[in-house]
Amino acid sequence: MRDDPTVVDLVTRARGGDKSAWDELVVRYAPLVYSVCRRCRLTQPDIDDVGQSVWLRLVEHLPGLREPAALPGWIATTTQRECFRLxxxxxRVEPVDPAESADVPEQAIAEEEVLRHERRAILRAAFAQLSRQCQALLSLLTQDPPAPYGEISRRLQVPIGSIGPNRARCLNRLRQTPALALLADGPDGMNEETRR
Incomplete structure (x- = not known):
């Protein structure tokens, strides 16, 4: 996941002035910026300010970024630092550095956010590979709060008794998608069976 060729390509194109590559970087990593800000319990106006600062810093530092594949980590770390700065x-009472009072080092928090963001991206890619019927069913079942079976039956025009078995089949298909296989692999790209 760390050596994502898509990220390298986007960074290279954005360095060259490709606006569509820059826009795609922002769309791709805005959820990462937002999740780091929410973890720091910032208000929406503060999140907006931090986001603007992060993107401005990226514009300034993009030409000198040595490892384009490290961009997600750079964004998470920069966002966290901007949050702490804010x-x-x-x-007003007593200045406290949240990084000093945290139990987990700053780098570990940033890496956790990057991994969470990458997992979500992989899950979205896997979800997109499902049939429309499976996407609709799983969306209704995972919304907050989940839709009642009666509503799912009515909206999808399926018998209530088929919702559970269909859910199981859709989840099984989701697990078998090539995109989700990346999450099952270990850190060195091999799953448990391959290592034996």
Missing amino acids: IRASS
Whole structure:
């Protein structure tokens, strides 16, 4: 996941002035910026400010980024630093560095956010490979709160008794998609069976 050729291509094109590549980078990593900000419990206006700062810093540092594949980590770390900077600046009582009071080192938090973002991207890719019927069923079952079976039956025009078995089949298909196979692989690209 770390050496994603798509990321390398987007960074290379964005460095060359390709606006569509820049736009795709922003769309691809805006959820990562948002999730780091939410983890720091920022308000929406503060999240917007941090986001603008992160994208501005990326514009400034993109030409000098040595490893394009490391961009997700750079974005997560920069976002976290911007969040901490904003928290320190807005603290009026006693300045506290959240990085010093945290139990987990800053780098570990950033790496966790990057991995979470990459897993979500893989899951979205796998979900897109399912049939429309499976996508609709799983979407209704995973919305918050989940739709009642009666509503699912009515909306999808299927018998209530078939929802459970169809869900099982759709989840099985999801597990078997090539995109989701990446999550089953270990850190060195091999799953448990391959290692034996």
